Amino acid sequence: MKKILTAALILCAITASAQDKKTKAMPDKKKEAAAPQRKAVVYQVFTRLFGNKKTLNRAWGTKEQNGVGKFSDFTDRALSEIKKLGVTHIWYTGVPHHAMVSDYTAYGISNDDPDVVKGRAGSPYAVKDYYNVDPDLADDPSQRLQEFQALIARTHKHGMKVIIDIVPNHIARKYEGKSNPKGVRDFGADDDTSVEYKRDNNFYYIPGKAFQVPVSESYKPLNGEKNPLSDRKFNENPAKWTGNGSREPQPGIDDWYETVKVNYGVRPDGRKDFPEMPQALGGRPYEEHYRFWEGKDVPDSWKKFRDIALYWTAMGVDGFRYDMAEMVPYEFWSYMNSAIKMRNPEAFLMAEVYNPKEYRNYIQFGKMDYLYDKVETYDRLKAVIQGKSLPDPLAEIQLGLGDIEQHMLHFLDNHDEQRLASDAFAGTAEKGKPLMVYSATVGSSPTMIYFGQEVGEAANEDAGFGKPTRTSIFDYIGVPSHQRWMNNGEFDGGQLSAEEKQLRDFYSRLLNFTIASEALMGKYQDIQSINRKKTKGYSEGIYSFVRWSDNEELVIINNFSWVTKSQFNLIIPADVIRNWSLRDGTYRLQDQLYLKEGATLFVNNGVGTIAVTINPSESFVFKLLK
Template sequence: MIKNTVTINQPKKTVVYQVFTRLFGNKNTTNKPWGTIEENGVGKFNDFTDKALQEIKKLGVTHIWYTGVPHHDVIRDYTKYGISNDDPDVVKGRAGSPYAVKDYYNVNPDLAVDPAKRLQEFEALIARTHKNGLKVIIDIVPNHIARNYKGLTNPRGVRDFGADDDTSVEYARNNNFYYIPGKAFEVPTSPDYKPLNGEPNPLSDGKFSEFPAKWTGNGSRAAKPDINDWYETVKVNYGIRPDGSKDFPELPAGYENKGYKEHFDFWKDKDVPNSWKKFRDIALYWIGKGVDGFRYDMAEMVPYEFWSYMNSAIKVKNPEAYLMAEVYNPKEYRNYIKLGKMDYLYDKVETYDHLKAVIQGNALPDALSEIQESMADIEHHMLHFLDNHDEQRLASPEFAGTPEKGKPLMVVSATISSSPTMIYFGQEVGEPGNEDAGFGKRSRTSIFDYIGVPHHQRWMNGGKFDGGQLTPKEKELRDFYSRLLNFTLTSDAMTGKFEEIQSFNRRETENYDSGLYSYVRYTPKEKLIITANFSWVTSSTFQLRVPSEILKKWMLKSGEYPLTDQLYGKKYTMRIDENGVGLIKMTLKPSESLILKLEY
């Protein structure tokens, strides 16, 4: 049976370009493991020139997620700027994790030409990004903050996290942290790891002063967390008691069907935990500076009632704010979208994981249809990606193996639903993440170290941002991404219905190989037939069939109809036979895809 899984009149597609801000403009190609800024270099806010931003926009991008902007721990002496040194015993890597934020009211000094004016340099980047027609997204990490958090530039009246906590108890509703009374924090140890790879540092002594110890960011309640815990961070208390019960007002029944204004009104007169107010104020501070939205780290570790409170406040300030979140539990998706008022959640454990399994030969593509059907009511809210800072690079041997093998995954990921598409800088030129950066290892571009990104650097071409050093294959790949992403932004069918034709072709079509996947997307204005060949070794020649039930909806009668591939312009013909079935002769090369538009 062919089932519709997408409603019509959805918002237009958007494309998010995630860029690791510290690495984007770095021209240094030394790439020494555990290298310093002086050895390996670092990118700056100013590297995002008008030319760079124009080229990103031309790629088919609507939003830039500047990853790693809030001031997080780094192992570098900025004391002359009034910034305290960070202890390597509770910092991962040399450049530090962007998810161990040290000061939410300022930005990473590494990213500024003049660290004393780092906030002004970022404000200039916001303005420059807007001038070039792009929206700005930054990270907020409500679940945890750096163990040594210290707000050096708090606005007037803002109290630091934990400043007013009762540290004699494990839990109190308005404490910002959870405590382990009577016990001091102990630095985790491991025979396989030494901070800074064992390099001497005045603060690297296996100790960090914290009494009483706090719960660790991933929820560990041990005074000495495990080396694999998020020991560089502490968990924020949102009014969830240690037994898991809620110590705050809950949303009444029916609020899943109400908008952000009703949610905002609900919270107006409610007494909420102090941490809620602190993070709401942080978000509104950045909205006030022109930031257009946020990516929320590990959002499902924070109750959705808090998200209702904060996101509704953001939307009242800026109704167009773009709110995307990292959530990995499909059973909670609807709570975080409908009750938490999130715009978009990662579609990681469904679409991403299945596409990865397909290209690695561990699954057939057929189940993609079931995935789309299972999320029919929320498909627009499920952000699609194949590459980001947490995951193995698409082109790495550990994922697709080559950039070309990633192409059919990208076509399906970008066109199967009306959801946003996200790509990670360097993905569009085949970056494989092959560097051993120190703390960060191969297959992922390190977020903990000072490092270069070789394929991206060839596109950057010394700051010309013209692709002048790219190989012919890399140029072709970037052209493919540009064609695909720009098409999704302008295609009316991307906002319309999805129907799988996979099962019909599996059943009825000769020579329809197991590595093929087909579906249609359509609105009254545009009809698309999409087929992808996930095989990287076999060409497939077959006669694709479009079921009569679909063609009746398209109001097509017997005859021949011209089709045009929307990526490269090749012409095809669909003949409708006496049974009302559409027949399209095609040959798909390994890793090739077709997006055929009905021309009539």
């Protein structure tokens, strides 16, 4: 869940930055594990919204009015069509049981107070019970865990892996572990609440002060609807620190007041009450990290979250997406991630980290497989398509990430960000196509798309708590473009427009190519600068690079301009021609998106040229045919 770090979160940054200089000085140890042979594609679905067929879309609507999707909506047909799109992993967002306003007391679940719930459906990042799943998602809430287990099995049957969220930084203000395995103590059950901090407390406290509900003139829980619990009161005494680090007994309306921050043994002044990792351990295999932590005395919260992750791993979950990982010390991540990898070496571990200076710490010390490439690649692409930047700085970004590029997951849509097709981003799905080609082909790291992106969802709905441009995660709402593809459960695109069908076909072609391409796991070289300097007609919106392996050579050209058609002779520099072992002559090229031939690579005196005519928002992925 993307959020802006505030001054109150300095203690979190301190824990991560202590070894920043050490990390930069470390030798490259990328050979700790064999690189995967093909790229991965992650399909993020907001589980509650995916199967919803209702189209009323009333602001602040109930689930009865606006509808709610279920685990069972992921039918064999649905999963088969997702697989055909080129997907290798499904991230089922919002699965763990989180706080919500709906009444499930008939199933032994307590009601949540609207004063500390965002929206009506609640935030999936305010988890209420880590050992069970959201009752909204089940046909029979009493069998909700079994229904999710069946979904895991169906997903695996269709050849895809399962990812769910874990949110170690914070939990719901009213956490109740009603499903704890035998011997598992609830968060805070053994805390000494008389002090602000103690190493093995699960929370930070504000002794002598009770929690007060935030007040705002512009926001009323449930939009002012009457509810027995909505009285601007919530019983929490003493008050706990709020999830984003606020130490006030009455957090602000923009704080994460629906959550409380978890204590990982970091004192309020930033000092750490746990063993520090030796510099030499950075970048070493997970087995060495696991051995380092064996027998070490670590804070109680570390053990609780490790056990939660291993619980889901044992159930068949193949990986995790970690919310706001940089707000938790990377020493903890080493401890937990190495334990997960010991159970499942192929576990897929991806995380939100928005501080580029900390990327290497969370990869090399924290043992993360993948981090969001948001702050650099995503932000630059957004600026390019909005006319605020030339694409040329992308080369510098890729060069700067060269030693860790295989760990930097690329995306253009997710639940936190404005939809790619929205007016606040690209404006149209068509304009977003070259951004998608770049994101999917520039690195060897995974590509992620968000359900509905492939049919141009623009999130125009006012859902209530959630507003247009983002598909709301807090409300019961429909996703119109996706619903047209879903076609009342047929999952055949029967209601899509011709343009939407063409867009989904484009995504399918691109993603399936990426997971099959050997070159995209190979080498990268920028050819942008030489063409910008020397090539006549190479307009400002063009961006090009090459990728290759022993058996495949690619030339990738994107036209980020949505108005300018360009014609030019693209230069393939001499060093690339040498690396590809090409002699002077003529070589056929085939575009891998639409399998069209006709382009030709001419090599003369060791330098290559390709005559290119490229339309606005068009891309080519040329493969050398030998």
